[in-house]
Amino acid sequence: MNWFPGRSPAASASATCSAVCSCSIPNGTCWSSFPNRIAFLYRLKCTCMPSEPLQCLIVEDEDDAVHILRTYIAQMPCLSLVAVCRDTITADQVLQNQKVDLVFLDIDLPGKSGIEWKRGIAETMQVIFTTADVAFGAEGFELDAVDYLLKPFSYGRFLRSLDRYQRLQGKPAMDSSAVLLAENRPFLMVRVERMLRKVYVDELLYIEARRNHLLFYLDSGTVKVYQPIRSIEDRLPQAFFLRIHRSFIVAIRRVRAYSSTIIQVEDVRLPLGRSYQSSVQDVLSR
Template identity: 30%
Template sequence: MMDIKCAIVDDEPFARKGIAAYIDKISFLKLTAECEDAIELSEYLNTEHVDLIFLDIEMPELSGLDFIATLSSPPKIIIVSAYEKYALRGYELEVVDYLLKPVPFGRFLKAAHRAHEIITTAHAHSLNISKKAQEEHIFIKVDKKLKKVMLQDILFIQSMGNYVIVHTLHSQDITYCTLQQMFSLLPKHPFISCHRSYIVNMNNISAIEGNQIQVGSYKIPIARNLKDEVMTLILRHQ
């Protein structure tokens, strides 16, 4: 059974302790973070991934509902609140479930199983898409002939003025086109522009050190003005 990484967000220590105890009883839930408020969670999500959030609503500075509204691609969320009046708004934001405090364990378990089903189904769909993507390819003109290049084999693409070098697992091919023209041929994921002279396949990144991306034996620079965006895309990429 797939493990679900989850976080708790509640400004009440006793409430966090109770939810953590419930999570500990469910084998497929793995608690990775406990946060006192939505701002702390937001900082955590900048560098870490979670599948599921158990979220309180009435918290200082930023409410749980307002926090959900700030996320473009939020994890799955189960609201845990003492107030029933927010339920409609919660479901409008497509939360998995809405639990009223104090939450009986049986009700909590039902919500956890619902979240597990939704998340594992989405994960399976993602794997199918990834498998299909591995079969995709492009044709580039090399030495007066069209050469088939599998997208999964591309490490990175380097600009050389009006030409680009396509670095793959097996070869380095020069073709006549600009980097921008090449970028338009590629799917948005897993390819990213990390520098005005480079496109990188995120699936083949082995390490990140300072302002450089390690791809195979190559070190690719990250433009200073793109670093935050690039790091966010890489950390969220699966």
């Protein structure tokens, strides 16, 4: 099969709203400019960070939390991920052999808890606690942790933790506009069972239509949505999402390769409908 890399039109999107834009996203951004702008700001604020990337360690046993942290760290050129450990025993081994500047540490771990482990490591080791239990927060701060992240946490909250790390190191704060923009990301409110749930657009990989519901495939997992695919398609920014089949909509920036019959979104191969081949070719060949 012949594969060709997909190209997103995001690269040529304007960084500011046009005069006729009717969106309400703050700081002069709009649907069509958002992914480009936020990526730029993420990199801009890294100029305040050390010339050498901060060496980060993730100590976490939940797959979803690991995936989110990996995704956030990968957005930051000034951060480098040393390793992911599922328990504190493995983390000890990493610290013996690797330079680590900052640890993202879950509190509820198998065997020794994150709190116990923090008490036993060097006081100079900088730690950001992560947990789903709000009751652990006070104890974490008593151990001089950099910050405490309550799962699930947003890009903006993650950036504020890094900003706090900067301040504690006596270094310039990060660009506040990047944090503000990350905390005001475009989102959809979608019907999940009997509730409406907020889904951030930049976390969407693709959408699949099933018999009586949709599946939203996100960075953080899968969400079952009870709405027609057409109603969702009409609400998504056309510059960044593409219908490839009667049952699939994909995020263009997540397309890694395509052929005349298949679209690869990250590591998943999806069917390309015959009636959509021409429009898909037009968009991905730009």
